[in-house]
Structures are given as structure tokens and as C-alpha cells.
Amino acid sequence: MNQDLQNQVCIVTGGNSGVGLMTAVGLAKAGCHVFIACRSISKATKAVDYIRQVSGNKNVEFLPLNLASLDSVRQFVDLFVARQLPLHILVNNAGIFNQRGITQEGFELIWGTNYLGHFLLTYLLLEKLKSSAFSKIIMVASDLALKPKTIPWNLLVKKTSLNFLELYSVSKLCLLLLTTELTRKLENTNVTVNPVHPGFVQSNITIWHSLSKYLGLGISPEKCANSTLFCAQSSQLKEISGKFFDSQTQEIHLPKIATDIDLAKQLWERSLLWSGCQNTTINETINYDNYSGISGPYTLKLDSQEIGQITKTIFAEILPKPPGKLLFLRFLNFLWKLKLGSAFLLLVKIWKQEFHMERHLDSPKIWKICQDEKLLAKLQEYLGEKLVLWRSELWVNYPAKQLIPLWHRDSYPKLLSGVGKTINVYIALTEVNKFNGFEFIPNAKKDHNLSVKITDPFSGNNFFEVTEKLAENSVPVILKPGQFVMFTDELIHRSVCNTSGKVRLSLTLRVTQPSVEVLPNYNPNYQQSVLLS
Incomplete structure (x- = not known):
């Protein structure tokens, strides 16, 4: 029945x-x-x-x-x-x-x-x-x-x-x-x-x-x-x-x-x-000024609605669509100068549909963030009046993915030369929390006793062996959309495996002073440096 x-x-x-x-x-x-x-x-x-x-x-x-x-x-x-x-x-x-x-x-x-x-x-x-x-x-x-x-x-x-x-x-x-x-x-x-x-x-x-x-x-x-x-x-x-x-x-x-x-x-x-079915509600805020090599959080002048619209545009129009003309001209330039390694890397990016790097010139939306008044003011406090943007990167961290799992510093001895200061800016375009962002080891100076695990042959970046005991002291970066932190190449950090159940989007800007030269060797970038202010 x-x-x-x-x-x-x-x-x-x-x-x-x-x-x-x-x-x-x-x-x-x-x-x-x-x-x-x-x-x-x-x-x-x-x-x-x-x-x-x-x-x-x-x-x-x-x-x-x-x-x-x-x-x-x-x-x-x-x-x-x-x-x-x-x-x-x-x-x-x-x-x-x-x-x-x-x-x-x-x-x-x-x-x-x-x-x-x-x-x-x-x-x-x-x-x-x-x-x-x-x-x-x-x-x-x-x-x-x-x-x-x-x-x-x-x-x-x-x-x-x-x-x-x-x-x-x-x-x-x-x-x-x-x-x-x-x-x-x-x-x-x-x-x-x-x-x-x-x-x-x-x-x-x-x-x-x-x-x-x-x-x-x-x-x-x-x-x-x-x-x-x-x-x-x-x-x-x-x-x-x-x-x-x-x-x-x-x-x-x-x-x-x-x-x-x-x-x-x-x-x-x-x-x-x-699927993010853990308690991912983050109410705490962290003052990163208390740590060496990182400062913030700061907030862009752009409001949350503007950030939301820019984020939608990035997912819908910027990430899936390569800047075709720029890519083609850059590829020809690599071949002309016999930079076969850079040409190969560019072909790999085209094949994988990965066009996250150097989007500040071909995208008005990204350039709008780069010209944010509060962002520029903070950068000028550290670097002085003239700011050179030499690299920009869109980082998309999908659930169950970990972008760079190895501990490293963002130091580029094969890409930069000269005397001057550099700074890295990490801008949250979606919520960044301890389940989807990155973490750093507090107060780890350059003379910290760490052995090098591997070196990136293109940038010269070192990836370090970090003990579990030291990693236990790591601090997560927690930001709301539109907030950012600035960090130097002293900061030892890595991304975390995204268990938030949501896609995390961030923009990293590499900024330096005019006295620092951007070297062409092994540089996968396809755009030139640009003056921010």
C-alpha cells in the first residue's frame, strides 16, 4: 500500500x-x-x-x-x-x-x-x-x-x-x-x-x-x-x-x-x-603593522559596489579573453631577440588559457584600481613621489587548489637590478580569509636559518624548507573586498589550499622606484613598466 x-x-x-x-x-x-x-x-x-x-x-x-x-x-x-x-x-x-x-x-x-x-x-x-x-x-x-x-x-x-x-x-x-x-x-x-x-x-x-x-x-x-x-x-x-x-x-x-x-x-x-561547509565566517581583523615585512590592512577609495562590478568584469571579460595583439607582438619580439624560453612560456600560457599576468595596460578596470587615490598615497609614503608599476598579477584561487604551496619570498634577482626600494601590494577583490588566501611566517628576517629547497630559474626566487614547528606560527591574511596589504621581499609566505567553497580573486601589484631597472632576461612579461604617479 x-x-x-x-x-x-x-x-x-x-x-x-x-x-x-x-x-x-x-x-x-x-x-x-x-x-x-x-x-x-x-x-x-x-x-x-x-x-x-x-x-x-x-x-x-x-x-x-x-x-x-x-x-x-x-x-x-x-x-x-x-x-x-x-x-x-x-x-x-x-x-x-x-x-x-x-x-x-x-x-x-x-x-x-x-x-x-x-x-x-x-x-x-x-x-x-x-x-x-x-x-x-x-x-x-x-x-x-x-x-x-x-x-x-x-x-x-x-x-x-x-x-x-x-x-x-x-x-x-x-x-x-x-x-x-x-x-x-x-x-x-x-x-x-x-x-x-x-x-x-x-x-x-x-x-x-x-x-x-x-x-x-x-x-x-x-x-x-x-x-x-x-x-x-x-x-x-x-x-x-x-x-x-x-x-x-x-x-x-x-x-x-x-x-x-x-x-x-x-x-x-x-x-x-x-564546498566550504566549515565555519568560514571571519569577524576578526589583524593589524599587520605589528609584523616585520608587512603592513595594513588599508582600504581603497573605491567602494564595495565598484569593487563588485570590477570583479564581475574580471571574471566575465578579462580572465577568459587574452589581449591578442599584445600577446602576438610580444611573441614576435621574443623570437626576434632569440628569447626562446620566454616564447615557450608564452605559448604555454596561450595553450592553458592563462592570462593573469600584466593586465594593467590592456584593462581599464585593472588600471582604475592601480590609480586608486588611497592606494597611491600609501605607496608614496613608502617609495616616494614617483612610482613604477613593473608587474601586475591576477590570482584566482579555486576551491581545492593551492596556487603556490611552497614557502618563498617575492624577491626577483634575475628580473630587477639597481639600488632602490620595491614593494608588493596584495589587493582583495573578493573576501580573503584563512581558508582561501595566503599566510606568512612572522618576523622572519633574511638572515633566518632556512635552507633553499628549489630556485625558480626564470625569476631567481628561492623556495625554502620550513619546519612544521615554524609553520605552526604562521599568520593568515584576512581582508574584505577592497582592502589591501603591502609587503616587502623579506616576507616569507605561501598560499593556502582553498577550502572556503568559493573562488578567491586578488590583484598583486609589484611597484618600485625609477632607480630600479627591470631586466629583460627570462622575463615572461609582455608589457613594459609604467609610471603610476
Whole structure:
């Protein structure tokens, strides 16, 4: 006998098409208040109208959700929670199969969408599910989840590799492991979690799925939704958790890897870190004037709204679009002067689509920051009236990434010559905290007894061996958007692995006096120094 679902509140991700749409129809017919969650407003509007018409249930709504953006997941949860409704059924259905790229936060696109987005959604809604119990979480997985023998952690923080099928399988295995961990954590809470394999569905997920119905292959979305609706409606499963069901509602035996408690815990902990589900609210402020080699924090004259607009422009227009003319002319110059090493580095940057360096001349937005009155005033206090900007760098630190993990000083003996002072300015364009920024060893003088681990052959920068005991004394840099610190080449520092769940963007300016010469040898820059004031 089916459980009475009248007036129960449900969320179905990807409820605008395929299995998700048919699941939403089935739940609406059962009398549920259904929220479909997807990216496209136009598709969602059509889906809502269709579900209402077919089911005769007017309690069908749409809330925007892009699972490839952790910020979008948080916004979705905020919108839902603001409705002050219970949540009885969460169907994690949405997924992609063969798309390539990275998520907004820099994770592999298939895994980040199919698994990590759903992890964060589920995690943020757990308390709501507990308070609404009896409640159910349904994971739409796949029989391909049974194939992986391990989790290739290194591939999850990179752009999609050629073998997208492996990543799809891993994303579905991770949903099974999430089920294993949630089953353990939700014991005695009256919240159950069960995954389903809907079968080879005649959907639009790939061209082959779309053609399958014409070839007499696969199962219709209506039939594929049977297993999901079975888990949602069957009174037999009221207290059953951790079972994997196929399209015929028969239990599928889970392989050992999918029920590995240690692996499930490891995935859970990594997911918490990578999605920023730690206490990352930083209220403290640090006066860096108390430390040698660093000062601040200071605040730009630009207000938070201006900084926000500049940040949006950087992500949308500056980072993904190379300054083509400048790059081409610089490459020709390298070849003409037989600077083959610099030419090679430039080609590598073009191939990797990394154009973070030297954006002060080709970008009016960056130049606007460089000309900020309060910034210039602080620089002139240290360097004098004339300021030479010889290098500028945009640093984007994605979750689970660590930009420069080695302890180092920003000293460039192969790039600079002459007598004079230099200073480095680190400007926060998004929030910088101890979970995503950089840290330094306080009061570490140049005569500190540190051994050199490796030397950068292009800049001459030394990277140091630092003991764990010394590293324990490190101090994090904590800044709000629009704040900055200045530091000298005495400062020993490194970036931290980003566990904030958000992308961190900062701008570093290298400024010196006119008496210091910028050397051409081994210099990967493609722009000349410029006078700031």
C-alpha cells in the first residue's frame, strides 16, 4: 500500500525534463507540493505548466538552481528556506553525461554537477529534512557506478579529461558513497536515503539517448521514473535506508567500494572542505603593522559596489579573453631577440588559457584600481613621489587548489637590478580569509636559518624548507573586498589550499622606484613598466 503523500513538500532537481519531469508529475499526482529545480527559466515555466495540467495539482513551483555553481546551490537553499515550508522528499535527479569543462568553482564539470552540487544541496537541507521527518532522500545514480575501483581524486579538481565516461561513473559512485555515509549519520532520525538506477532512459542527455526510442532501445522517462516514485511512495521503505533499486524496483547488490565506510568518510570530509561547509565566517581583523615585512590592512577609495562590478568584469571579460595583439607582438619580439624560453612560456600560457599576468595596460578596470587615490598615497609614503608599476598579477584561487604551496619570498634577482626600494601590494577583490588566501611566517628576517629547497630559474626566487614547528606560527591574511596589504621581499609566505567553497580573486601589484631597472632576461612579461604617479 502506498504511503499518503498528500500535501508533502518535495524538491526534484532537473525536474524540467526526462526522468525528473516524470518524477515531478508522479509526485504532483500524489498530491505533493512540488518544487522543480533547474537552470533554465523558460524550460522550467513550460514544465510547471505541463505538470499542473497533467496532474491537476496547482502546487507546482520553480526555483532556479545551477548545480555547477556552489553559490547557486546556496542561493537555492536560501530561497527555499525563506518559504518556511517543511521538506519531506528530496530527489537528487539532475545530471550531465558527456559535457566537458569545469564548474564555477573550478571542479571537474561532470563530477561537480552530478555529485558535489547535490552534496552541498543535501547537506544544507539536512536540518530541514530532519525537522520534517518522516523524510526521504532519493539519489538518482546509475549502474555505471558499479564499475570504478577507486576515486581518482586528482581528476576531480581539473578540467574534464578525455575519458568522460570514467568521471560520470565516479560521480555516480560518489552518490552511492554519500548514501552510505548519510545512512550512518541519519540513523534514528526518521530520514531515509536510497539510490536508484532508472535504466537506459530515452532522454535528451546525449544524442544516443535521444535516438534510442527510434531504435527500439531504452526505457521511456515515464517507466524510468518508477524506481524513484517507488522510493518516494512505498510504505515498505519507510524505515529502509541504503538500498539500491533498479528500474524494476528490484534491489541491486552494492559492490564493496560503495559501502566502504572509510572511503565514504573520506569523501564526506573532502566534500565538506571543497564546498566550504566549515565555519568560514571571519569577524576578526589583524593589524599587520605589528609584523616585520608587512603592513595594513588599508582600504581603497573605491567602494564595495565598484569593487563588485570590477570583479564581475574580471571574471566575465578579462580572465577568459587574452589581449591578442599584445600577446602576438610580444611573441614576435621574443623570437626576434632569440628569447626562446620566454616564447615557450608564452605559448604555454596561450595553450592553458592563462592570462593573469600584466593586465594593467590592456584593462581599464585593472588600471582604475592601480590609480586608486588611497592606494597611491600609501605607496608614496613608502617609495616616494614617483612610482613604477613593473608587474601586475591576477590570482584566482579555486576551491581545492593551492596556487603556490611552497614557502618563498617575492624577491626577483634575475628580473630587477639597481639600488632602490620595491614593494608588493596584495589587493582583495573578493573576501580573503584563512581558508582561501595566503599566510606568512612572522618576523622572519633574511638572515633566518632556512635552507633553499628549489630556485625558480626564470625569476631567481628561492623556495625554502620550513619546519612544521615554524609553520605552526604562521599568520593568515584576512581582508574584505577592497582592502589591501603591502609587503616587502623579506616576507616569507605561501598560499593556502582553498577550502572556503568559493573562488578567491586578488590583484598583486609589484611597484618600485625609477632607480630600479627591470631586466629583460627570462622575463615572461609582455608589457613594459609604467609610471603610476
